[in-house]
Amino acid sequence: MAWIDKLVGRSPIGPMQEHMHVVLECAREVVPLVEAMSAGDIERVRECRTKIDDLEHKADEVKNEIRDHLPRRLMLAIERRDMLAILDSQDSIADRTQDIAELADQRSMQLPEALKEPMSALASRVVAACDQAGRIIDELDELVETGFSGQTTVRVEEMISELGRLETETDELQDRACRAVFGLEDEHGVATVYWHQIVQWTANLADHAEKVGNRLRLLIAN
Numbered sequence: 001m002a003w004i005d006k007l008v009g010r011s012p013i014g015p016m017q018e019h020m021h022v023v024l025e026c027a028r029e030v031v032p033l034v035e036a037m038s039a040g041d042i043e044r045v046r047e048c049r050t051k052i053d054d055l056e057h058k059a060d061e062v063k064n065e066i067r068d069h070l071p072r073r074l075m076l077a078i079e080r081r082d083m084l085a086i087l088d089s090q091d092s093i094a095d096r097t098q099d100i101a102e103l104a105d106q107r108s109m110q111l112p113e114a115l116k117e118p119m120s121a122l123a124s125r126v127v128a129a130c131d132q133a134g135r136i137i138d139e140l141d142e143l144v145e146t147g148f149s150g151q152t153t154v155r156v157e158e159m160i161s162e163l164g165r166l167e168t169e170t171d172e173l174q175d176r177a178c179r180a181v182f183g184l185e186d187e188h189g190v191a192t193v194y195w196h197q198i199v200q201w202t203a204n205l206a207d208h209a210e211k212v213g214n215r216l217r218l219l220i221a222n
Contacts, residue, residue: 012066012069012070012083013140013141013144014141015062015065015066016066016083016086016087016090016137016140017137017140017141018062019059019062019063019066019087019090019091020090020133020134020137020212021134022055022058022059022062022094023059023090023091023093023094023130024093024130024131024134025055026052026055026056026059026093026094026097026098027093027094027126027127027130028127028131029048029051029052029055029097029101030097030100030123030126030127030202030205031120031123031124031127032044032048033045033048033049033052033100033101033104033123034111034119034120034123034202035120036048037104037109037110037111037119038111038116038119038120040110042110045101045104045105045108045109046105048101048104049101049102049104049105052097052098052101053098053101055094056094056095056097056098059091059094060091060094063087063091066083066087067084067087070083070084078144078148078219082215082219085215086137086212086215086216089208089211089212089215090133090137090208090212092208092211093130093133093205093209096201096204096205096208097205099201100198100201100202103194103197103198103201104198107194109194109198111195112184112188112195114180114183114184115177115180115181115184115195118173118176118177118180119177119198119199119202121173121176121177122170122174122176122177122199122202122203123202125166125169125170125173126170126202126203126205126206126209127205128166129163129166129167129170129205129206129209129210130205130206132159132162132163132166132209132213133163133209133210133212133213135159136156136159136160136163136212136213136216137212139152139155139156139159140216143156143216143220148219148220148222153220156216156220157217157220159213160213160214160216160217163209163210163213164210164213166206167206167207167209167210170206171203173203174199174200174202174203177199178196178199178200181196181199182196
């Protein structure tokens, strides 16, 4: 049976799902990070950054393991390049979360009152979008087993549509948060540039989550 093992290789589906689980742990830390910035607790901001850095590093380790051992030919209903594209979209969530934490820590950022509620709402909705992407990836093994057909496909398409709805909601919350930032320009000057960046990067998490779903939607359509 050794020659079959070499031909087929270890299925990448489980490791892909494992990677997404770590990515989600990382993304969920945005909520306590925003809470720490709202409270002006710089020490907690630093602790959140450390945890996010550790989780992003762990996600990178899983990602590199997948890339290093992904066979050139997969005997699956999904091609190697598509697997790598999904993996990159997943990894972008962890990378962007790390960007947010680094900026918040480096500038010892404390959210002004006008930004606390909009940022809290945005962070919560963004994490909901990422969690939805995670649920979709958890269906990947069944999708592959059924050749992207049948009831599993219908269920996943509905989940992807829900993810799109969540991403649209984050766009609206992003707009509200940006308006709050721009309303502070006269009082806070150049500092608003960094708050605007935090808002944009936080919203990016939902964008990357939606890309995960959209890549699977393309596979289903093909």
